[in-house]
Amino acid sequence: MKLYDYELSGNCYKIRLFLSILNKSFETQTVDFYPGQEHKSPPMLALNPLGQLPIIEDEGKVLRDAQAILTYLAAKYDETGEWYPLQDPDRLGEVAQWLAFADGITGTASAARLHDGLFYDLDVEAARAGAHRLFRILDEHLWFAEQAGQSWICSGNHPTIADIACFPYVILSEEGGISRQDYPAIRRWCDRVKRIKGFIGMSGVFPTSAAA
Amino acid sequence: MNENLQHWYPVASSNDLPLRHVYQGQLWGRELAVWRADDGFVNVWENRCLHRGVRLSIGLNEGRELRCLYHGWRYANRTAGCTYIPAHPADAPARTICNNTYHAIEAHGLVWSSVEPMGDFAVPEALEGQETLALRPIPVKAAPELALKHAATYRFSADGSAANDTSVEAKEGGYVLLSADGAQMMLFVQPIDADRSVLRGVLINPTEDHLALLRYHNSGLSALRDVIESDAAKLPTPAAIEVSFSKVDADLAAMPERAKSGPKAELRVTVAQKWLASDGVMGFRLESLNEQLPTVQPGAHIDVHMPNGMSRQYSLTNGPGEQDHYTIGVKLEPKSRGGSECMHNAVQTGDVLAISAPRANFPLRRDATQTVLVAGGIGITPMLAMAQTLKAQNLPFQLHYFAQSEAHLSFRPILDDLGENLITHLGLSPDETGVALRNALASYDYAHHLYICGPGPMLEATRKIAGDQGWPEEAVHFEYFKNVNTIDDSSSFEVALARSALTLHVPAGKSILDVLQENGIETPSSCEQGACGTCLATVIEGEPDHQDVYLSDSEKASNSKILTCVSRSKSKRLVLDI
Numbered sequence: 161m162k163l164y165d166y167e168l169s170g171n172c173y174k175i176r177l178f179l180s181i182l183n184k185s186f187e188t189q190t191v192d193f194y195p196g197q198e199h200k201s202p203p204m205l206a207l208n209p210l211g212q213l214p215i216i217e218d219e220g221k222v223l224r225d226a227q228a229i230l231t232y233l234a235a236k237y238d239e240t241g242e243w244y245p246l247q248d249p250d251r252l253g254e255v256a257q258w259l260a261f262a263d264g265i266t267g268t269a270s271a272a273r274l275h276d277g278l279f280y281d282l283d284v285e286a287a288r289a290g291a292h293r294l295f296r297i298l299d300e301h302l303w304f305a306e307q308a309g310q311s312w313i314c315s316g317n318h319p320t321i322a323d324i325a326c327f328p329y330v331i332l333s334e335e336g337g338i339s340r341q342d343y344p345a346i347r348r349w350c351d352r353v354k355r356i357k358g359f360i361g362m363s364g365v366f367p368t369s370a371a372a
Numbered sequence: 373m374n375e376n377l378q379h380w381y382p383v384a385s386s387n388d389l390p391l392r393h394v395y396q397g398q399l400w401g402r403e404l405a406v407w408r409a410d411d412g413f414v415n416v417w418e419n420r421c422l423h424r425g426v427r428l429s430i431g432l433n434e435g436r437e438l439r440c441l442y443h444g445w446r447y448a449n450r451t452a453g454c455t456y457i458p459a460h461p462a463d464a465p466a467r468t469i470c471n472n473t474y475h476a477i478e479a480h481g482l483v484w485s486s487v488e489p490m491g492d493f494a495v496p497e498a499l500e501g502q503e504t505l506a507l508r509p510i511p512v513k514a515a516p517e518l519a520l521k522h523a524a525t526y527r528f529s530a531d532g533s534a535a536n537d538t539s540v541e542a543k544e545g546g547y548v549l550l551s552a553d554g555a556q557m558m559l560f561v562q563p564i565d566a567d568r569s570v571l572r573g574v575l576i577n578p579t580e581d582h583l584a585l586l587r588y589h590n591s592g593l594s595a596l597r598d599v600i601e602s603d604a605a606k607l608p609t610p611a612a613i614e615v616s617f618s619k620v621d622a623d624l625a626a627m628p629e630r631a632k633s634g635p636k637a638e639l640r641v642t643v644a645q646k647w648l649a650s651d652g653v654m655g656f657r658l659e660s661l662n663e664q665l666p667t668v669q670p671g672a673h674i675d676v677h678m679p680n681g682m683s684r685q686y687s688l689t690n691g692p693g694e695q696d697h698y699t700i701g702v703k704l705e706p707k708s709r710g711g712s713e714c715m716h717n718a719v720q721t722g723d724v725l726a727i728s729a730p731r732a733n734f735p736l737r738r739d740a741t742q743t744v745l746v747a748g749g750i751g752i753t754p755m756l757a758m759a760q761t762l763k764a765q766n767l768p769f770q771l772h773y774f775a776q777s778e779a780h781l782s783f784r785p786i787l788d789d790l791g792e793n794l795i796t797h798l799g800l801s802p803d804e805t806g807v808a809l810r811n812a813l814a815s816y817d818y819a820h821h822l823y824i825c826g827p828g829p830m831l832e833a834t835r836k837i838a839g840d841q842g843w844p845e846e847a848v849h850f851e852y853f854k855n856v857n858t859i860d861d862s863s864s865f866e867v868a869l870a871r872s873a874l875t876l877h878v879p880a881g882k883s884i885l886d887v888l889q890e891n892g893i894e895t896p897s898s899c900e901q902g903a904c905g906t907c908l909a910t911v912i913e914g915e916p917d918h919q920d921v922y923l924s925d926s927e928k929a930s931n932s933k934i935l936t937c938v939s940r941s942k943s944k945r946l947v948l949d950i
Contacts, residue, residue, distance in 0.1 A: 300508070300590065300594075303508050304586070304587070304590075306387070307583060307586060308583070340396070341396045341397075342511035344384075344385075344388045344395060344396075344509075347393075347395070347396065348388075348393055351392070366430060366441050367432070368392075368432060369432035369433050369435075369439070370392070370434075371391075371392055372391035372392050372410055372435055
């Protein structure tokens with residue numbers, strides 16, 4: 161399997177993180193996303209006409225979009241069947257709902273980070289306000305999940321790819337000027353994600369202590 | 373002076389603080405790092421490491437210590453004292469390195485704090501003795517005064533039906549008491565900054581279905597938040613509160629007072645518990661009368677001043693972050709000169725003792741790839757502190773404990789927690805002990821460290837075996853109970869004190885320490901027999917005549933340090949950095 165990868169991309173990190181959790185080996189091909197804009201070059205556009213990362217090639221199949229790749233990897237390589245619960249319509253629906261939510265986080269928190277870190281020209285205040293709107297929803301959801309004795313975004317006792325899809329741009333939000341101080345339930349969930357076996361970090365994502 | 377700073381406010385919910393988490397809070401512009409230690413204690417600290425100012429809320433709650441993510445400085449539960457600096461692994465951090473802390477009281481599902489409290493925390497009257505339920509806190513982008521004004525407009529009903537008429541009682545200190553058809557709630561406004569607040573509701577005697585109540589009020593208070601925020605949006609945003617932080621703690625910035633001569637006894641403790649820790653060893657749990665006890669570092673000892681006027685040094689067995697008491701173990705010496713006899717027989721539970729603050733003259737490195745601890749008899753006490761520290765951090769170590777018999781193993785509950793890291797050697801002859809030590813020390817490798825505490829002959833034997841088997845001197849650390857060398861004080865010489873611009877004559881029969889103290893040079897000391905290292909001084913010129921058991925052979929050979937209580941001078945003149 162090959163991942164077209166950019167070190168500082170939260171969406172590429174989703175894939176690296178999930179492959180690490182699945183303990184699945186892969187090779188990477190570094191793409192000069194910034195400042196080279198290689199993802200907009202003709203060879204890359206041939207792989208993904210949207211001109212975005214990540215992209216994977218696996219046994220001849222080319223797949224784009226972080227959430228789509230997570231879905232594919234879970235369905236194909238997760239032997240537990242827990243990360244993408246194909247047999248459980250209720251939870252499967254929840255996963256799809258929160259994968260779409262993760263796209264919203266990318267559109268806001270990640271956009272603010274691109275503005276601050278890689279000098280993208282966009283309305284950063286709107287991006288930050290949008291991220292805060294989503295974080296309020298996520299915090300409330302996770303707070304009541306905790307009250308019900310649940311640790312993860314979707315119901316059940318095991319994390320799903322929805323957690324992996326939402327985590328990177330939440331944990332990197334401060335690089336876009338979005339504090340998580342108002343979201344204590346999100347901060348606790350971040351600790352729990354960091355304690356998943358096989359967890360790896362990236363630049364700007366730090367480890368947490370071992371559980372008690 | 374803002375008198376609001378003197379009020380107590382809820383700053384977190386109890387369930388914001390699961391084990392091994394650091395909560396990020398704020399009160400009147402001051403950022404807080406709030407964390408619960410494994411012993412349940414809630415710490416509210418200023419949210420910055422005093423080393424480089426990095427937020428401690430991204431640090432690691434390791435249960436007993438909080439580790440800064442930047443340079444790994446570790447701070448103890450309760451005291452916030454620094455216990456370890458990775459860049460200086462062989463040294464004990466100064467006791468004055470201590471993070472800034474705020475008061476913390478946990479009550480009714482909330483954690484309360486205050487910037488500059490006037491008086492002790494008192495639970496608001498309406499909550500006292502009542503069953504309560506803390507609601508989900510709701511952050512609001514609005515000034516605290518505005519949020520408080522709106523808090524009085526919150527309407528609710530007891531059973532979650534349509535909101536009823538609510539009576540409102542405003543209270544001083546940032547909260548309102550609301551009543552609706554028999555149900556009561558308090559709504560607190562936690563001031564985050566000039567333009568930010570948190571609504572924290574507490575239900576009084578809530579009905580059975582807590583989850584339904586939590587959801588009902590969450591949606592009610594969220595709607596209230598939207599009203600407050602739309603109101604706030606029409607007003608100019610107040611400027612953020614400017615907080616001026618002292619660059620360093622005042623104690624750190626000021627020149628320390630000249631140390632008083634002789635053993636210190638600045639702390640008063642009660643004997644909270646006295647028990648037989650093993651055959652012939654009495655354990656003492658010492659608790660402070662009022663103040664927080666100073667930070668303990670592994671390997672530290674205290675001076676205990678006894679009712680009979682004697683003072684003795686005892687190592688603390690405390691694990692990391694155990695800061696609500698000190699524990700020592702005292703072995704009854706058959707040839708007691710009065711010290712251990714007094715502790716065993718005269719000192720009783722409930723007695724008050726004077727003790728010194730802990731001194732870390734036997735520091736533990738935490739960067740070894742393998743640590744071997746060797747304890748003989750009552751030498752187990754500092755090793756227990758070290759072993760618990762290494763265990764808590766998951767660092768590889770072995771504790772070899774030599775004792776006469778099973779009945780002589782002290783502090784069993786701590787030993788039992790060490791699991792496979794503990795290897796006991798019971799009832800061995802001196803020859804058998806040698807064999808056991810040779811096996812234990814068979815494989816020295818780079819970054820291995822050995823710590824030894826026990827009776828003199830065993831300590832000598834262990835040091836020799838370690839040396840024979842390739843352990844370099846700098847990897848071998850030891851602490852003697854006492855100095856059994858016969859002190860030769862027949863020489864006389866001159867001591868020049870470089871900083872004090874004073875030259876003194878040391879006659880035969882008197883120690884350097886005696887002469888310093890007679891001449892008004894304040895010099896700390898503890899055991900005064902060349903074992904503990906408290907009176908250590910730096911030698912600038914001259915050749916010391918070392919008679920102590922604290923310095924290693926190479927430290928002695930370097931002629932750069934001297935223990936002034938027993939060591940003397942071979943040269944006519946000795947220049948000290950005092």
